[in-house]
Amino acid sequence: MIKYFLIVNKQGQTRLSKYYEHVDINKHTLLETEVVKRCLSRSNEQCSFIEYKDFKLIHRQYAALFIVVGVDDTETEMAIYEFIHNSVEVLDEYFSRVSELDKMFNLDKVHIILDEMVCRIVETNRERILAPLLILYNDSSSSSHSLFARMI
């Protein structure tokens, strides 16, 4: 079970955070700083899994960005580790070479992508993940309205 999904940069600023289990909103920052501190202190020689309280953190570094996923012990670490990579590939494809700025200015789109992928690991097919997003943003506004209509 995935508990949360964080994207942070090397300076420890949170770029995106999604929680799949209720965490008190006031505790978000506290938790994030704690988690980030731990991840940043790891070197490349150390393994990418950390135990933190009763769940596990799996982190992966992409240039200046860290992606951290918190899971409970029912998930296999390696699968999540690769899942992170999968999500980055998807983002990469959509933004064509994704960068930190992309994520900052297109937060809504990143969220949509993640919504498609995560709940548990739901969708890993790249084209399918992007399909609704492409419909939403590439077509004219009228078609996106009709999409809404169809979906609801």
Next chain:
Amino acid sequence: MALTVVSQIFPREMIPAVLPLIEDKLQHSKEIIRRKAVLALYKFHLIAPNQVQHIHIKFRKALCDRDVGVMAASLHIYLRMIKENSSGYKDLTGSFVTILKQVVGGKLPVDFNYHSVPAPWLQIQLLRILGLLGKDDQRTSELMYDVLDESLRRAELNHNVTYAILFECVHTVYSIYPKSELLEKAAKCIGKFVLSPKINLKYLGLKALTYVIQQDPTLALQHQMTIIECLDHPDPIIKRETLELLYRITNAQNVTVIVQKMLEYLHQSKEEYVIVNLVGKIAELAEKYAPDNAWFIQTMNAVFSVGGDVMHPDIPNNFLRLLAEGFDDETEDQQLRLYAVQSYLTLLDMENVFYPQRFLQVMSWVLGEYSYLLDKETPAEVIAKLYKLLMNDSVSSETKTWLIAAVTKLTPQAHSSDTVERLIHEFTISLDTCMRQHAFELKHLHENVELMTSLLPVDRSCEDLAVDASLSFLDGFVAEGLSQGAAPYKPHHQRQEEKLSQEKVLNFEPYGLSFSSSGFTGRQSPAGISLGSDISGNSAETGLKETNSLKLEGIKKLWGKEGYLPKKESKTGDESGALPIPQESIMENVDQTITKKDQSQVLTQSKEEKEKQLLASSLFVGLGSESTVNLLGKADTVSHKFRRKSKIKEAKSGEASSTHNMTCSSFSSLSNVAYEDDYYLNTLHDRGDKELKTFSLNSELLDSESLTELPLVEKFSNCSLSTPSLFADNSMEIFHPPQSIAASVAKESSLASSFLEETTEYIHSNAMEVCNNETISVSSYKIWKDDCLLMVWSVTNKSGLELKSANLEIFPAENFKVTEQPGCCLPIMEAESTKSFQYSVQIEKPFTEGILSGFIRYHMMDTHSAQLEFSVNLSLLDFIRPLKISSEDFGKLWLSFANDVKQNVKMSESQAALPSALKTLQQKLRLHIIEIIGNEGLLACQLLPSIPCLLHCRVYADVLALWFRSSCSTLPDYLLYQCQKVIEGS
């Protein structure tokens, strides 16, 4: 989009409103919509499983969906459901295997590939499901051997994600019914992981090893060197995982080294969570495998000093119990205790060292109990040390109470000590009331040394103390109060109800509540008097009453009333016991003897009472706040202790029951009553013992008689119910817990001769065969007794041979509390005979369906032992009993319950009228119909042991509006589901 939102945030109350909409969407033409709908349902399943139960069939459809995405989404639901109840989905194994085969074989569209691995996460998910399905089930497992082999073979590519699949594969291979070839392959895979230079893989390998090693410790030997390497790895995470692995392979030989390593790690780590976890493990290992005393004590010292106040409170408690109860060997015990005392004294000698509070508490207890074992140091010196600690400001007040208790225990041995006087002087003026209380106790005890030595005997800590929960010695006082016009004591909830009813002067409720309480509540008695004891309290109130009275003990109001004079207190107890209180004057011919006995009993009781209180204050301050020593905690520990000493218990119960026969008292040994009653039992036995002493003369006379009786009842229960009570001592009241239990016990014991005869008293289900093999077959049936569900497994020996030591065990289950009835291990089973095993099952929290599984083990001809597993489905309905209350009570209860659920249900043609519908409910769900008024009906039931649930029904045309209320938040939901099923189904 809306569906996405639904699957992420959704309140459970709204589910019924949108459920049909989402169900429609399952048929949508677009696969993405279908997928989202499935996910939304998955979410519903997570938050309220009972509300989506009726659409399980639709999940199956989703599983067979032509689109892979939809199918994958439905797997989440299945994983969840299979985890809860694997036996229900065995038939789907085939489909899962086929799906996996297709995925592994690359039959999916190419765009599902991830780095040329076909849908890796889907594979992982499927493997997980298969692992759950195949667990301990040979037949199901056989179906999947092929595909597992295939996946192991296919996953040879060198990519991270294939390792993830491999890991899951290994996990599955080891969790299903084993097959040697596969195991071999899996072991090879693990080797690959562990030896990998990549750190992540190493981690994974270690994790897999940890899992595997429980089944196959030899594998650890192969990777010995790697494990040792990992132990010194710079990465703490790897180290920790290795320790976890070592923890699993610990045995008596290697425990010293492993614990050493763990302690090293413990000293380095700073994180609270890790410490708590590790400390628990070390303590467990130390208790299990300790090679010698010195090592054990030292390890525990280290654990206490590092773990300190964050660790689980069970650890110090267990440790103390171990010390107190000891092992089989008495000299060994003494040595252990002596060593503990010595080591603590040296620790205390060190200056300027800070110890955690818990550690200090443990120290003070041990010193208080076992200092007498020391030769060199006198108690006075020990007291001096404790005194020094007491004066230390960094010690919390809770610990201080422990310390004072220790000092109190030591005082009688020290004879005269200035320190004690100084201490008393110091603390009688303390600001902390609790401390002052203890100091006063000590002071009075100190003044009367003789009483003190009798109250605080040396080395008696583990004797079971009789707790007179009903405070019988106060009965006289209460009777006096009553005769002077004080209102009888009302339990807390009754008072509250009355208050509630007064507040609701304007009554909008449809039940026409009639309260005649105005004259009643006006005379509410002052708390002091009413807290005494409620003699006529009915069975339902007993539990509450106890808590109240015990709280009273905790704060020692008792003393308060008698002006802090312990001596006087025991005297009063004496008098009140001897006073012929009107209600107990049903004494008959044996009057005189019994009065005498009564007296002596009360005398010992009041003494014990005090001993108990002192001990309780020392033992239990750690558990709750000082003032409220709660009954539950205490009952728990006592009975726990008892479980450990089951042998003694048996002996005792034998003793007790024979005594009972002799004295013809009203005791009925309730050994088959549920677990909680164990507590009463203890008390009972204790008393039985007392009587044994007093009446040893009589016993000889009647011994032969009781002996003949014993074997008769031994098999079912040692209930020995004798002639009606000759003396109705008030304190006995409590030993008739819920009346129904007492009644059933009565019935049972009187019918003890034949089991089948007895079962006819209750409704029971038909026998159902649960498992069999060539030698035995096991069938089970349920007996719905008033107080519990009695599961009976009857084992038939089909072979012509004798079976030795047949033994039936039930695995502990999450939702149930299973209590063994006596006679569950049969030494010999004759050929072609049938024997029954009985278990009473109690429910711990509501659920719709649960599984109770267990196994039967037997020996054939002394050669080999065989084991046969089985499982039985239990539904919530097995634990529902009618609750017979009046309409007025219904009204009161209705107001007091907070959790309600409403739902409209369509009725079928055949039962459109209310009475017939209610009749169905009564028959199928065992609800009790209280009243039918026009088109409304009132029903009530209770979930065992005693969670009431009320139901109000109203009929409009062909719709039945159900409205549940209960004190338990989940029960109405589950009941509603059952009602729906019954009404719509019929």
